[in-house]
Amino acid sequence: MLVAAQGGDEQAFAVLWRELQPAVLRYFQVVSQETAEDLAADTWVSIIGRLGRFRGNERAFRSWVFTVARHRAIDWNRQAVRSPTSLVPNERLTERPAPDDPVAAVLEGQSTRAALALVAELPPDQAEVVALRVLGALEVAEVARIVGKRPGAVRVLAHRGLRRLAKQMEATGMVRGVTR
Amino acid sequence: MHRPLGFPDAPLPAADQDLLDRLLENRLDPASAPPGYGGLAKLLAVAAAPATQRELAGERQAMATFAAVMRSHPPTLTSRRTTVPSKVFTMKAAAAALVAVLSIGGVAVAATGLLPDQASSVADRVPDTTGADAAAHALGKAAAANLGGSAQTGSAGGQGRESAVGPDATGAAQAGLCRAWQAGQGTDNDARMDSVAFQALAEAAGGADNIAAYCEDVAASGSADAHRQNPASPPSGSAPPTSVSPPSSGPPTDPGPPASTGSGGHQGGPPTTG
Numbered sequence: 001m002l003v004a005a006q007g008g009d010e011q012a013f014a015v016l017w018r019e020l021q022p023a024v025l026r027y028f029q030v031v032s033q034e035t036a037e038d039l040a041a042d043t044w045v046s047i048i049g050r051l052g053r054f055r056g057n058e059r060a061f062r063s064w065v066f067t068v069a070r071h072r073a074i075d076w077n078r079q080a081v082r083s084p085t086s087l088v089p090n091e092r093l094t095e096r097p098a099p100d101d102p103v104a105a106v107l108e109g110q111s112t113r114a115a116l117a118l119v120a121e122l123p124p125d126q127a128e129v130v131a132l133r134v135l136g137a138l139e140v141a142e143v144a145r146i147v148g149k150r151p152g153a154v155r156v157l158a159h160r161g162l163r164r165l166a167k168q169m170e171a172t173g174m175v176r177g178v179t180r
Numbered sequence: 181m182h183r184p185l186g187f188p189d190a191p192l193p194a195a196d197q198d199l200l201d202r203l204l205e206n207r208l209d210p211a212s213a214p215p216g217y218g219g220l221a222k223l224l225a226v227a228a229a230p231a232t233q234r235e236l237a238g239e240r241q242a243m244a245t246f247a248a249v250m251r252s253h254p255p256t257l258t259s260r261r262t263t264v265p266s267k268v269f270t271m272k273a274a275a276a277a278l279v280a281v282l283s284i285g286g287v288a289v290a291a292t293g294l295l296p297d298q299a300s301s302v303a304d305r306v307p308d309t310t311g312a313d314a315a316a317h318a319l320g321k322a323a324a325a326n327l328g329g330s331a332q333t334g335s336a337g338g339q340g341r342e343s344a345v346g347p348d349a350t351g352a353a354q355a356g357l358c359r360a361w362q363a364g365q366g367t368d369n370d371a372r373m374d375s376v377a378f379q380a381l382a383e384a385a386g387g388a389d390n391i392a393a394y395c396e397d398v399a400a401s402g403s404a405d406a407h408r409q410n411p412a413s414p415p416s417g418s419a420p421p422t423s424v425s426p427p428s429s430g431p432p433t434d435p436g437p438p439a440s441t442g443s444g445g446h447q448g449g450p451p452t453t454g
Contacts, residue, residue: 008250010243017242022231037238044242048249071392103219115227133204134224159192159200162220169219 002058006051013051017044020062023135024069029116030131031073031124032080039076043069063142066132070146103172118165126161133158 004012024043028036046068054064102114119127119134125147132143133154140158144151192200199217202208203224210221 008254010246010250013246014239014243017239017246018231018236021238021242022235025235026227041238041241044238045245048242048246052253067392112226112229112232115223118223119227130204134206134228137206137228155197155201158204159197162200162203162224163192165223166217166220169223170216172219 002054002061006054013048016058016061020065023137024065026112026116026135027066027069027131028073029113030120030127030135031070032076033120035076039069039072043072046072062136063138063146066136066138067146070128103169118168119161122161122164126157126164129154129157130161130165 001012001015005016021040021044025036025040028039028043032039043065047065050068054061056064102111102117116135119130121127122130128147129143132138132146133140136143138146140151140154143158144154147154149157199208199214203213203217203221206224206228208221210218210225213221
Protein backbone atom coordinates (compact mmCIF):
# COMPACT_ATOMS: atom_id res chain seq x y z
CA MET A 1 0.00 0.00 0.00
CA LEU A 2 2.76 2.39 0.93
CA VAL A 3 4.79 1.56 -2.14
CA ALA A 4 1.74 2.06 -4.33
CA ALA A 5 1.04 5.42 -2.71
CA GLN A 6 4.65 6.43 -3.21
CA GLY A 7 4.20 5.59 -6.85
CA GLY A 8 1.25 7.92 -7.10
CA ASP A 9 -1.66 5.56 -6.53
CA GLU A 10 -4.45 7.70 -5.12
CA GLN A 11 -6.47 4.81 -3.77
CA ALA A 12 -3.49 3.49 -1.87
CA PHE A 13 -2.80 6.90 -0.42
CA ALA A 14 -6.44 7.24 0.61
CA VAL A 15 -6.17 4.00 2.55
CA LEU A 16 -3.09 5.22 4.38
CA TRP A 17 -4.71 8.55 5.05
CA ARG A 18 -7.89 7.06 6.47
CA GLU A 19 -5.90 4.77 8.68
CA LEU A 20 -3.70 7.47 10.16
CA GLN A 21 -5.66 10.70 9.97
CA PRO A 22 -7.88 10.10 13.03
CA ALA A 23 -4.83 9.31 15.14
CA VAL A 24 -2.93 12.32 13.84
CA LEU A 25 -5.89 14.58 14.45
CA ARG A 26 -6.33 13.27 17.99
CA TYR A 27 -2.64 13.62 18.67
CA PHE A 28 -2.91 17.29 17.77
CA GLN A 29 -6.02 17.65 19.89
CA VAL A 30 -3.88 16.61 22.81
CA VAL A 31 -0.72 18.56 22.09
CA SER A 32 -1.97 21.60 20.21
CA GLN A 33 -5.68 21.60 20.83
CA GLU A 34 -7.29 24.52 19.04
CA THR A 35 -5.58 24.14 15.73
CA ALA A 36 -5.67 20.37 15.53
CA GLU A 37 -7.39 20.24 12.18
CA ASP A 38 -5.13 22.81 10.57
CA LEU A 39 -2.04 21.11 11.85
CA ALA A 40 -3.21 17.69 10.77
CA ALA A 41 -3.87 18.99 7.27
CA ASP A 42 -0.51 20.70 7.31
CA THR A 43 1.16 17.49 8.37
CA TRP A 44 -0.33 15.66 5.43
CA VAL A 45 0.91 18.30 3.04
CA SER A 46 4.39 17.61 4.40
CA ILE A 47 3.96 13.88 4.19
CA ILE A 48 2.73 14.00 0.62
CA GLY A 49 5.57 16.20 -0.48
CA ARG A 50 8.16 13.86 0.95
CA LEU A 51 6.43 10.59 0.31
CA GLY A 52 8.63 9.71 -2.62
CA ARG A 53 11.74 9.96 -0.54
CA PHE A 54 10.50 7.96 2.39
CA ARG A 55 12.23 4.63 2.82
CA GLY A 56 10.79 2.02 5.09
CA ASN A 57 7.82 -0.21 5.73
CA GLU A 58 4.36 0.82 6.84
CA ARG A 59 5.25 0.53 10.46
CA ALA A 60 8.12 2.93 9.94
CA PHE A 61 5.77 5.12 7.94
CA ARG A 62 3.45 5.42 10.91
CA SER A 63 6.36 6.49 13.06
CA TRP A 64 7.46 8.97 10.45
CA VAL A 65 4.00 10.50 10.16
CA PHE A 66 4.02 11.20 13.87
CA THR A 67 7.55 12.53 13.69
CA VAL A 68 6.41 15.06 11.12
CA ALA A 69 3.30 15.79 13.16
CA ARG A 70 5.41 16.44 16.20
CA HIS A 71 7.58 18.92 14.35
CA ARG A 72 4.43 20.73 13.30
CA ALA A 73 3.21 20.82 16.87
CA ILE A 74 6.52 22.12 18.16
CA ASP A 75 6.52 24.79 15.49
CA TRP A 76 3.02 25.83 16.30
CA ASN A 77 3.52 25.86 20.04
CA ARG A 78 6.57 28.03 19.62
CA GLN A 79 4.57 30.56 17.66
CA ALA A 80 1.66 30.36 20.04
CA VAL A 81 3.88 31.18 22.98
CA ARG A 82 5.19 34.21 21.17
CA SER A 83 1.93 35.71 20.07
CA PRO A 84 -0.86 33.99 21.88
CA THR A 85 -3.58 36.44 21.02
CA SER A 86 -3.15 36.55 17.28
CA LEU A 87 -2.72 32.84 16.90
CA VAL A 88 -5.58 31.58 18.94
CA PRO A 89 -8.58 31.90 16.71
CA ASN A 90 -11.89 32.91 18.10
CA GLU A 91 -13.40 29.84 16.62
CA ARG A 92 -11.73 27.74 19.27
CA LEU A 93 -14.82 28.17 21.38
CA THR A 94 -17.08 26.80 18.75
CA GLU A 95 -14.43 24.54 17.34
CA ARG A 96 -13.94 22.70 20.55
CA PRO A 97 -17.02 22.76 22.68
CA ALA A 98 -15.36 21.20 25.68
CA PRO A 99 -18.12 19.46 27.54
CA ASP A 100 -19.08 21.07 30.80
CA ASP A 101 -18.01 17.96 32.56
CA PRO A 102 -15.39 16.02 30.64
CA VAL A 103 -14.97 13.34 33.26
CA ALA A 104 -18.65 12.53 33.29
CA ALA A 105 -18.75 12.60 29.51
CA VAL A 106 -15.89 10.14 29.33
CA LEU A 107 -17.38 7.87 31.94
CA GLU A 108 -20.56 7.77 29.98
CA GLY A 109 -18.52 6.62 27.02
CA GLN A 110 -19.69 9.64 25.13
CA SER A 111 -16.92 11.77 23.97
CA THR A 112 -13.57 11.07 22.43
CA ARG A 113 -13.04 14.79 22.43
CA ALA A 114 -13.61 14.96 26.16
CA ALA A 115 -11.19 12.11 26.72
CA LEU A 116 -8.55 13.89 24.67
CA ALA A 117 -9.16 17.08 26.62
CA LEU A 118 -8.39 15.22 29.82
CA VAL A 119 -5.19 13.78 28.39
CA ALA A 120 -4.27 17.27 27.24
CA GLU A 121 -4.40 18.49 30.81
CA LEU A 122 -1.48 16.30 31.79
CA PRO A 123 1.99 17.82 31.96
CA PRO A 124 3.02 18.25 28.32
CA ASP A 125 5.68 15.54 28.19
CA GLN A 126 3.33 13.02 29.76
CA ALA A 127 0.45 14.05 27.53
CA GLU A 128 2.54 13.65 24.42
CA VAL A 129 3.86 10.23 25.33
CA VAL A 130 0.42 8.97 26.31
CA ALA A 131 -1.00 10.33 23.05
CA LEU A 132 1.66 8.66 20.95
CA ARG A 133 1.30 5.35 22.77
CA VAL A 134 -2.49 5.21 22.97
CA LEU A 135 -3.63 7.19 19.94
CA GLY A 136 -0.66 6.62 17.69
CA ALA A 137 -0.52 2.96 18.69
CA LEU A 138 3.24 3.23 18.76
CA GLU A 139 5.64 1.04 20.70
CA VAL A 140 7.79 2.42 23.49
CA ALA A 141 10.89 2.27 21.31
CA GLU A 142 9.14 4.09 18.48
CA VAL A 143 7.88 6.81 20.78
CA ALA A 144 11.34 7.11 22.28
CA ARG A 145 12.81 7.77 18.86
CA ILE A 146 10.13 10.29 18.00
CA VAL A 147 10.44 12.34 21.15
CA GLY A 148 14.19 11.90 21.51
CA LYS A 149 14.09 10.25 24.91
CA ARG A 150 15.24 6.93 26.25
CA PRO A 151 12.69 4.11 26.21
CA GLY A 152 12.82 3.91 29.99
CA ALA A 153 11.97 7.58 30.28
CA VAL A 154 9.10 7.19 27.85
CA ARG A 155 7.70 4.33 29.85
CA VAL A 156 7.90 6.27 33.09
CA LEU A 157 6.26 9.31 31.55
CA ALA A 158 3.43 7.22 30.16
CA HIS A 159 2.88 5.51 33.50
CA ARG A 160 2.86 8.77 35.37
CA GLY A 161 0.41 10.21 32.93
CA LEU A 162 -1.91 7.26 33.27
CA ARG A 163 -1.78 7.33 37.01
CA ARG A 164 -2.69 10.97 37.06
CA LEU A 165 -5.57 10.27 34.75
CA ALA A 166 -6.68 7.30 36.82
CA LYS A 167 -6.59 9.41 39.92
CA GLN A 168 -8.61 12.12 38.30
CA MET A 169 -11.17 9.75 36.87
CA GLU A 170 -11.63 7.92 40.15
CA ALA A 171 -11.78 11.03 42.30
CA THR A 172 -14.31 12.76 40.13
CA GLY A 173 -16.22 9.64 39.35
CA MET A 174 -16.60 8.64 42.95
CA VAL A 175 -17.82 12.02 43.99
CA ARG A 176 -20.49 11.73 41.39
CA GLY A 177 -21.17 8.11 42.09
CA VAL A 178 -20.73 7.40 38.42
CA THR A 179 -18.28 4.59 38.86
CA ARG A 180 -18.35 1.63 41.10
CA MET B 181 -2.68 -4.02 44.98
CA HIS B 182 -3.00 -1.16 42.58
CA ARG B 183 -2.56 2.32 43.86
CA PRO B 184 -3.91 4.83 41.41
CA LEU B 185 -4.75 7.26 44.16
CA GLY B 186 -1.24 7.50 45.50
CA PHE B 187 1.31 10.01 44.38
CA PRO B 188 1.26 9.66 40.65
CA ASP B 189 4.99 10.12 40.31
CA ALA B 190 6.04 7.57 42.90
CA PRO B 191 7.73 4.38 41.72
CA LEU B 192 5.37 1.62 40.77
CA PRO B 193 5.38 -2.11 41.46
CA ALA B 194 6.07 -4.18 38.38
CA ALA B 195 2.53 -5.57 38.34
CA ASP B 196 1.12 -2.06 38.07
CA GLN B 197 3.56 -1.21 35.34
CA ASP B 198 2.41 -4.21 33.36
CA LEU B 199 -1.16 -3.22 33.88
CA LEU B 200 -0.46 0.30 32.67
CA ASP B 201 1.37 -1.00 29.64
CA ARG B 202 -1.61 -3.14 28.77
CA LEU B 203 -3.86 -0.13 29.12
CA LEU B 204 -1.56 1.92 26.93
CA GLU B 205 -1.76 -0.69 24.23
CA ASN B 206 -5.49 -1.17 24.48
CA ARG B 207 -4.99 -4.74 25.59
CA LEU B 208 -7.25 -4.47 28.59
CA ASP B 209 -11.01 -4.52 28.45
CA PRO B 210 -12.40 -1.72 30.62
CA ALA B 211 -14.89 -4.18 32.06
CA SER B 212 -12.12 -6.32 33.48
CA ALA B 213 -9.99 -3.46 34.77
CA PRO B 214 -9.01 -3.83 38.44
CA PRO B 215 -10.48 -1.51 41.05
CA GLY B 216 -9.20 2.01 40.63
CA TYR B 217 -8.52 1.62 36.94
CA GLY B 218 -12.02 1.36 35.53
CA GLY B 219 -12.33 5.05 34.80
CA LEU B 220 -8.90 5.19 33.23
CA ALA B 221 -9.60 2.16 31.06
CA LYS B 222 -12.79 3.80 29.84
CA LEU B 223 -11.00 7.04 29.16
CA LEU B 224 -8.36 5.34 27.06
CA ALA B 225 -10.90 3.24 25.20
CA VAL B 226 -12.91 6.32 24.36
CA ALA B 227 -9.78 8.23 23.36
CA ALA B 228 -8.89 5.49 20.90
CA ALA B 229 -12.41 4.86 19.69
CA PRO B 230 -12.97 4.21 15.97
CA ALA B 231 -12.80 7.20 13.69
CA THR B 232 -15.83 9.40 13.21
CA GLN B 233 -17.00 10.79 9.91
CA ARG B 234 -16.04 14.22 11.08
CA GLU B 235 -12.45 13.17 11.57
CA LEU B 236 -12.32 11.93 8.01
CA ALA B 237 -13.89 15.07 6.60
CA GLY B 238 -10.57 16.29 5.27
CA GLU B 239 -10.13 13.39 2.89
CA ARG B 240 -11.03 15.31 -0.25
CA GLN B 241 -8.61 18.03 0.65
CA ALA B 242 -5.84 15.54 1.33
CA MET B 243 -6.52 13.70 -1.89
CA ALA B 244 -6.50 16.94 -3.85
CA THR B 245 -3.12 17.76 -2.38
CA PHE B 246 -1.85 14.31 -3.19
CA ALA B 247 -3.09 14.51 -6.77
CA ALA B 248 -1.63 17.98 -7.27
CA VAL B 249 1.77 17.07 -5.89
CA MET B 250 1.92 13.86 -7.87
CA ARG B 251 0.89 15.69 -11.01
CA SER B 252 3.36 18.51 -10.69
CA HIS B 253 6.12 16.29 -9.44
CA PRO B 254 5.54 12.78 -10.65
CA PRO B 255 7.40 9.97 -8.93
CA THR B 256 9.86 9.36 -11.77
CA LEU B 257 12.92 10.55 -10.00
CA THR B 258 15.45 8.36 -11.72
CA SER B 259 14.58 9.34 -15.25
CA ARG B 260 14.53 12.99 -14.32
CA ARG B 261 17.89 12.78 -12.67
CA THR B 262 19.49 11.05 -15.61
CA THR B 263 18.09 13.25 -18.33
CA VAL B 264 18.32 16.68 -16.81
CA PRO B 265 21.49 18.48 -15.88
CA SER B 266 20.59 19.30 -12.35
CA LYS B 267 22.31 22.63 -12.18
CA VAL B 268 20.27 24.11 -14.98
CA PHE B 269 17.39 24.64 -12.65
CA THR B 270 19.00 24.54 -9.29
CA MET B 271 18.89 28.20 -8.50
CA LYS B 272 15.53 28.61 -10.03
CA ALA B 273 14.20 25.78 -7.99
CA ALA B 274 15.87 27.13 -4.92
CA ALA B 275 14.53 30.60 -5.45
CA ALA B 276 11.06 29.42 -6.30
CA ALA B 277 10.92 26.97 -3.47
CA LEU B 278 12.24 29.47 -0.99
CA VAL B 279 9.79 32.15 -1.97
CA ALA B 280 6.97 29.71 -2.25
CA VAL B 281 7.49 27.97 1.01
CA LEU B 282 8.00 31.17 2.91
CA SER B 283 4.86 32.63 1.50
CA ILE B 284 2.90 29.47 1.89
CA GLY B 285 4.48 29.01 5.26
CA GLY B 286 2.71 25.93 6.45
CA VAL B 287 -0.67 27.10 5.39
CA ALA B 288 -2.51 23.98 4.56
CA VAL B 289 -5.32 25.85 2.96
CA ALA B 290 -3.00 27.71 0.68
CA ALA B 291 -1.11 24.63 -0.25
CA THR B 292 -4.18 22.65 -1.02
CA GLY B 293 -6.46 25.36 -2.20
CA LEU B 294 -4.08 27.43 -4.25
CA LEU B 295 -1.38 25.14 -5.40
CA PRO B 296 -3.46 22.63 -7.29
CA ASP B 297 -4.86 25.31 -9.56
CA GLN B 298 -1.54 26.92 -10.07
CA ALA B 299 0.24 23.67 -10.42
CA SER B 300 -2.17 22.11 -12.82
CA SER B 301 -2.01 24.96 -15.29
CA VAL B 302 1.71 24.56 -15.39
CA ALA B 303 1.72 20.83 -15.23
CA ASP B 304 -0.41 20.70 -18.34
CA ARG B 305 2.58 21.73 -20.36
CA VAL B 306 5.00 19.59 -18.51
CA PRO B 307 5.98 17.17 -21.28
CA ASP B 308 8.67 19.46 -22.62
CA THR B 309 10.13 20.18 -19.25
CA THR B 310 10.69 18.27 -16.09
CA GLY B 311 8.76 17.45 -13.02
CA ALA B 312 11.02 19.49 -10.87
CA ASP B 313 10.90 22.36 -13.28
CA ALA B 314 7.17 22.29 -13.34
CA ALA B 315 7.03 22.16 -9.61
CA ALA B 316 9.41 25.06 -9.34
CA HIS B 317 7.31 27.04 -11.78
CA ALA B 318 4.15 26.13 -9.98
CA LEU B 319 5.60 27.06 -6.65
CA GLY B 320 6.92 30.27 -8.07
CA LYS B 321 3.58 31.13 -9.52
CA ALA B 322 1.79 30.31 -6.36
CA ALA B 323 4.23 32.43 -4.47
CA ALA B 324 3.92 35.26 -6.94
CA ALA B 325 0.20 35.15 -6.51
CA ASN B 326 0.61 35.29 -2.78
CA LEU B 327 3.11 38.08 -2.90
CA GLY B 328 1.34 40.19 -5.43
CA GLY B 329 3.75 39.33 -8.17
CA SER B 330 6.90 40.39 -6.42
CA ALA B 331 8.55 37.03 -6.39
CA GLN B 332 11.60 36.82 -8.58
CA THR B 333 11.65 33.22 -9.42
CA GLY B 334 13.42 33.33 -12.72
CA SER B 335 10.56 31.55 -14.34
CA ALA B 336 11.50 32.70 -17.81
CA GLY B 337 13.46 29.59 -18.40
CA GLY B 338 16.44 29.65 -16.17
CA GLN B 339 18.83 28.40 -18.80
CA GLY B 340 22.44 29.41 -18.53
CA ARG B 341 22.67 29.46 -14.78
CA GLU B 342 25.27 26.80 -14.87
CA SER B 343 27.46 27.89 -12.03
CA ALA B 344 25.14 28.46 -9.16
CA VAL B 345 26.69 28.64 -5.75
CA GLY B 346 24.62 27.99 -2.72
CA PRO B 347 24.65 30.08 0.39
CA ASP B 348 26.69 29.04 3.32
CA ALA B 349 24.14 27.06 5.22
CA THR B 350 26.13 27.21 8.39
CA GLY B 351 26.17 30.97 8.35
CA ALA B 352 23.68 33.72 8.08
CA ALA B 353 21.48 31.91 5.60
CA GLN B 354 21.06 29.02 7.94
CA ALA B 355 17.90 30.16 9.65
CA GLY B 356 16.24 31.15 6.42
CA LEU B 357 17.08 27.91 4.72
CA CYS B 358 15.89 25.94 7.67
CA ARG B 359 12.73 27.92 7.80
CA ALA B 360 12.20 27.31 4.12
CA TRP B 361 12.98 23.68 4.56
CA GLN B 362 10.61 23.22 7.46
CA ALA B 363 7.82 25.29 6.04
CA GLY B 364 8.15 23.69 2.67
CA GLN B 365 8.41 20.11 3.69
CA GLY B 366 5.17 19.49 1.96
CA THR B 367 5.86 21.22 -1.30
CA ASP B 368 8.59 19.95 -3.49
CA ASN B 369 11.30 18.33 -1.60
CA ASP B 370 13.16 16.52 -4.28
CA ALA B 371 13.54 19.49 -6.53
CA ARG B 372 14.65 21.44 -3.52
CA MET B 373 17.17 18.83 -2.61
CA ASP B 374 18.65 19.24 -6.05
CA SER B 375 19.12 22.91 -5.48
CA VAL B 376 22.46 24.11 -4.34
CA ALA B 377 20.85 26.01 -1.53
CA PHE B 378 19.41 22.94 0.03
CA GLN B 379 22.43 20.90 -0.80
CA ALA B 380 24.35 23.40 1.24
CA LEU B 381 21.85 22.89 3.99
CA ALA B 382 22.23 19.15 3.73
CA GLU B 383 25.97 19.54 3.90
CA ALA B 384 25.74 21.71 6.97
CA ALA B 385 23.41 19.19 8.55
CA GLY B 386 25.68 16.31 7.68
CA GLY B 387 23.34 14.70 5.21
CA ALA B 388 19.88 15.24 3.78
CA ASP B 389 18.35 12.91 6.29
CA ASN B 390 19.63 15.04 9.12
CA ILE B 391 18.16 18.30 7.94
CA ALA B 392 15.04 18.02 10.02
CA ALA B 393 16.95 17.48 13.21
CA TYR B 394 19.54 20.07 12.30
CA CYS B 395 16.90 22.65 11.59
CA GLU B 396 15.11 21.88 14.78
CA ASP B 397 18.26 22.85 16.59
CA VAL B 398 18.63 25.94 14.48
CA ALA B 399 15.06 26.92 15.06
CA ALA B 400 15.56 26.49 18.76
CA SER B 401 18.33 29.03 18.69
CA GLY B 402 17.75 32.71 18.89
CA SER B 403 18.69 33.47 15.33
CA ALA B 404 15.90 31.40 13.96
CA ASP B 405 13.47 32.99 16.33
CA ALA B 406 14.58 36.43 15.36
CA HIS B 407 14.34 35.63 11.73
CA ARG B 408 10.94 34.22 12.13
CA GLN B 409 9.65 37.27 13.85
CA ASN B 410 11.27 39.53 11.35
CA PRO B 411 10.04 38.77 7.90
CA ALA B 412 11.77 41.87 6.55
CA SER B 413 15.17 40.26 6.81
CA PRO B 414 15.63 37.62 4.17
CA PRO B 415 18.34 35.05 4.39
CA SER B 416 21.57 36.36 2.97
CA GLY B 417 23.46 34.95 0.06
CA SER B 418 21.63 34.18 -3.11
CA ALA B 419 18.20 33.92 -1.63
CA PRO B 420 15.55 36.04 -3.29
CA PRO B 421 13.54 38.72 -1.54
CA THR B 422 11.11 36.96 0.66
CA SER B 423 8.03 37.72 2.54
CA VAL B 424 6.38 35.76 5.25
CA SER B 425 2.68 35.57 5.31
CA PRO B 426 1.12 35.39 8.70
CA PRO B 427 0.47 31.83 9.68
CA SER B 428 -3.00 30.82 8.87
CA SER B 429 -5.46 30.06 11.52
CA GLY B 430 -8.14 29.76 8.96
CA PRO B 431 -10.53 26.91 9.02
CA PRO B 432 -9.45 23.82 7.15
CA THR B 433 -12.98 23.36 5.99
CA ASP B 434 -12.27 24.84 2.61
CA PRO B 435 -12.84 21.87 0.40
CA GLY B 436 -10.38 23.21 -2.11
CA PRO B 437 -10.62 22.26 -5.71
CA PRO B 438 -12.28 19.00 -6.50
CA ALA B 439 -10.00 16.03 -6.35
CA SER B 440 -8.55 15.73 -9.76
CA THR B 441 -8.95 12.04 -10.13
CA GLY B 442 -10.50 12.46 -13.53
CA SER B 443 -7.86 14.65 -15.04
CA GLY B 444 -5.85 11.89 -16.54
CA GLY B 445 -3.36 12.10 -13.81
CA HIS B 446 0.34 11.98 -13.95
CA GLN B 447 2.64 13.74 -16.29
CA GLY B 448 6.02 12.56 -17.23
CA GLY B 449 5.65 8.92 -16.53
CA PRO B 450 3.22 6.25 -15.62
CA PRO B 451 2.34 6.01 -11.97
CA THR B 452 3.13 2.82 -10.27
CA THR B 453 -0.05 1.14 -9.32
CA GLY B 454 -0.87 -1.98 -7.46
